[in-house]
Amino acid sequence: MRESNKGLLVVISGPSGVGKGSIINVLRERRSNIKLSVSATTRSPRPGEVDGVHYFFIDEPTFQSMIDRDEFLEYMHVFNTHFYGTPRSFVVEEMEAGNDVVLDIDVQGAMKVKDSFPDAVLIFIAPPSLSELKERLIGRGTETAEQVERRFNTAFEEMKLAGKYDYVVVNDILDIAVNKVENIIGAEKSRISRNCALISELSGGSEK
Amino acid sequence: MRESNKGLLVVISGPSGVGKGSIINVLRERRSNIKLSVSATTRSPRPGEVDGVHYFFIDEPTFQSMIDRDEFLEYMHVFNTHFYGTPRSFVVEEMEAGNDVVLDIDVQGAMKVKDSFPDAVLIFIAPPSLSELKERLIGRGTETAEQVERRFNTAFEEMKLAGKYDYVVVNDILDIAVNKVENIIGAEKSRISRNCALISELSGGSEK
Numbered sequence: 001m002r003e004s005n006k007g008l009l010v011v012i013s014g015p016s017g018v019g020k021g022s023i024i025n026v027l028r029e030r031r032s033n034i035k036l037s038v039s040a041t042t043r044s045p046r047p048g049e050v051d052g053v054h055y056f057f058i059d060e061p062t063f064q065s066m067i068d069r070d071e072f073l074e075y076m077h078v079f080n081t082h083f084y085g086t087p088r089s090f091v092v093e094e095m096e097a098g099n100d101v102v103l104d105i106d107v108q109g110a111m112k113v114k115d116s117f118p119d120a121v122l123i124f125i126a127p128p129s130l131s132e133l134k135e136r137l138i139g140r141g142t143e144t145a146e147q148v149e150r151r152f153n154t155a156f157e158e159m160k161l162a163g164k165y166d167y168v169v170v171n172d173i174l175d176i177a178v179n180k181v182e183n184i185i186g187a188e189k190s191r192i193s194r195n196c197a198l199i200s201e202l203s204g205g206s207e208k
Numbered sequence: 209m210r211e212s213n214k215g216l217l218v219v220i221s222g223p224s225g226v227g228k229g230s231i232i233n234v235l236r237e238r239r240s241n242i243k244l245s246v247s248a249t250t251r252s253p254r255p256g257e258v259d260g261v262h263y264f265f266i267d268e269p270t271f272q273s274m275i276d277r278d279e280f281l282e283y284m285h286v287f288n289t290h291f292y293g294t295p296r297s298f299v300v301e302e303m304e305a306g307n308d309v310v311l312d313i314d315v316q317g318a319m320k321v322k323d324s325f326p327d328a329v330l331i332f333i334a335p336p337s338l339s340e341l342k343e344r345l346i347g348r349g350t351e352t353a354e355q356v357e358r359r360f361n362t363a364f365e366e367m368k369l370a371g372k373y374d375y376v377v378v379n380d381i382l383d384i385a386v387n388k389v390e391n392i393i394g395a396e397k398s399r400i401s402r403n404c405a406l407i408s409e410l411s412g413g414s415e416k
Contacts, residue, residue, distance in 0.1 A: 124400075126410055160411040167398040168406060183394035190375040190388050192332075198376060202334055203368040 007033070007095035008188055009117050011103045011110045012181075014125030015155030017136040019171045020104055023125060026178045027102070034185075035094045037103045040066070043082040056087070074105065074112035086113070100185060107161040114164075121188050123181060124165040128172045130156070215241070215303035216396055217325050219311045219318045220389075222333030223363030225344040227379045228312055231333060234386045235310070242393075243302045245311045248274070251290035264295070282313065282320035294321070308393060315369040322372075329396050331389060332373040336380045338364070 014020045028034050040056040042063050051057050058066075063083045066072060075085030086103055094101045103113065113120050127133035133155060137148045162168055167184050171177040192199065222228045236242050248264040250271050259265050266274075271291045274280060283293030294311055302309045311321065321328050335341035341363060345356045370376055375392050379385040400407065 123398075126406065130410065156411075159407075162411060163400060163404075163407050165400055167395070168400055168403050169398050170406070180394065180398050183391045184398060186388065186391035187375070187395035190331075190377050190392060192371060192373055192376055195376050196371075198334065198378070199367075199371050202338065203364075203370060 005098050006194075007098050008100045008185060009091060009095060009103070009113070009120040010100055010181075010185060011105060011113055011120055011122045012125060013105060013107050013110045013122070013158070013165070014171075015127065015133060015158050016151045017133055017140065017155070018125050018127050019136075019174065019177070020125050022174055023169075023171060023177055023181060024102055024104055026174065027181055030178070030182070031100075031185075033099045035090075035099045035101050037086055037091055037101055039084055039105075040072075040087055041082055041084045073103075073116065074109045076106075076109060107158045107164075111161070111164065119194070121167070121184065122165040123167045123169060123184060124162040125177070126159070126162065126168050126170050128170055213306050214402075215306050216308045216393060217299060217303060217311070217321070217328040218308055218389075218393060219313060219321055219328055219330045220333060221313060221315050221318050221330070221366070221373070222379070223335065223341060223366050224359045225341055225348065225363070226333050226335050227344075227382065227385070228333050230382055231377075231379060231385055231389060232310055232312055234382065235389055238386070238390070239308075241307045243298075243307045243309050245294055245299055245309055247292050247313075248280075248295055249290055249292045281311075281324065282317045284314075284316060315366045315372075319369070319372065327402070329375070329392065330373040331375045331377060331392060332367075332370040333385070334367070334370065334376050334378050336378055 012020055012024060024036060028036060038052065038054070038056055040058050040063065042058065042060045045051065045055070045057050049055065060083065063085065066085070066087070067075060071088055072085040073088045073091055075083060077083055086105065086109070091101050091103070103109070105113070110122055114122060127136070134148070134152050137143070137151055143151065169177050169180045169184075188194065220228055220232060232244060236244060246260065246262070246264055248266050248271065250266060250268045253259065253263070253265050257263065268291065271293065274293070274295070275283060279296055280293040281296045281299055283291060285291055294313065294317070299309050299311070311317070313321070318330055322330060335344070342356070342360050345351070345359055351359065377385050377388045377392075396402065
C-alpha cells in the first residue's frame with residue numbers, strides 16, 4: 001500500500017521571457033519521469049525546429065479532423081492564422097504509465113485544461129518584477145522594440161489571470177525556481193484527494 | 209518582490225507508533241526555521257520530561273484562566289482527567305517572525321485548528337499498513353497487550369478522519385517521509401492563496 005503512483009498533469013504558463021523553457025529543461029534533466037507534451041501546429045517549421053520534438057507539424061485538414069474526433073485536450077486558433085493544440089493521447093498514455101506530463105501552454109489553454117482535467121496542477125511562472133521582465137525581453141535581442149512592447153503588453157494581460165492558477169513560482173534564480181516546481185510536484189502526490197485508495201484501506205479496515 | 213515570507217502553521221497528526229516524533233525531529237534538524245509548538249498540560253511530568261521542552265507543566269487553575277482569556281489555539285480534556293492545549297501566543301509570534309510552526313496534535317485538535325486557522329496545512333502520517341502499525345506498537349515493548357489493543361483501536365478511529373487532512377504521508381522509510389513533508393511545506397509557500405500581494409503587484413501594474 002503506497003501513495004498514488006498515477007502521473008500528474010502539470011500545466012506551466014507564464015509570460016514570454018520569464019524562462020519557462022529553461023525551468024522545464026532543467027526539470028527534465030533532473031527527473032526522467034517527467035514528459036513534455038509536444039503540441040501540434042499548422043504553421044511551418046522555423047529553421048532548426050524538428051517535427052515531433054518542437055512540434056508536430058500537420059496540415060490544416062488533419063488538424064481539423066483531430067478536432068472533430070475530440071483528439072485535443074485544448075487547442076486554439078492564433079491571430080486567425082495558425083492552429084495550435086495539445087494531443088490528448090500522449091498525455092493520457094504517459095499519465096497512466098505513471099509519468100508526470102508537463103504542458104507548456106498559455107493562460108487560455110491552461111483554463112481549458114483545468115476545465116476538462118480538474119486534477120491538473122497549474123503553475124504560473126512569474127518574473128521578479130514587471131521591469132525585470134521588460135529587460136529580459138529587450139535583452140534577448142531577437143525582437144524589434146515594437147515586438148517587445150507587444151509581448152510585454154500580452155504578458156501584462158496574462159498575469160491578470162495568474163490568480164486562477166494553483167501555484168505561483170517567481171523565476172529569479174533558475175535552480176531555486178526548479179526546486180520549487182519539484183516541491184509542488186512532490187507535494188501534490190501526497191494530497192488527500194489523490195490518495196483515496198490509501199485512505200480507504202487504512203480506515204476501511206480490511207486488515208483489521 | 210518575492211513569494212510570501214510569512215511562516216506556515218503545519219499540523220502533523222497520526223496514530224501512536226506511526227513515527228510522528230521521528231519525522232518532526234529529523235525535520236527540525238534539517239530546517240532551523242521550523243519551530244515545534246510546546247503544549248501545556250495539567251498532568252505531572254514523567255521521568256525525563258523537562259518543563260518548557262516536552263510540555264509546559266501548569267496547574268489546573270492556571271490552565272482554566274488561560275482558557276478564559278482565549279489563550280489556546282485548541283485544548284482538550286483527556287479522559288476527564290488532564291487538560292492539554294496549544295498556547296496561541298508562541299504560534300502567532302513565530303509565524304509572524306517567518307518561522308514555520310509544527311503542531312503535533314491529535315485529529316480532534318487538528319480539526320479545531322483548521323476551524324480557527326483555515327490557512328493551516330494538515331498532514332496525516334499513515335503507517336504502511338494496519339498490520340505494520342500493530343507490529344510497531346507491540347515492538348515498542350513499553351505497553352501491555354491490553355494497552356496495545358487500545359492504542360490500535362484509537363489509531364483505527366483516528367484514521368477514519370484522515371480524509372479531512374490536506375495531505376497524507378506514509379511513514380515507511382523515515383528519510384523519504386521527511387522529504388515528503390519538506391516538499392509539502394515548500395509547495396504550500398508557492399500556493400496562489402498565500403501570494404496575493406505578489407499577484408496583485410504583477411497584475412495591478414504599479415510598475416507599468
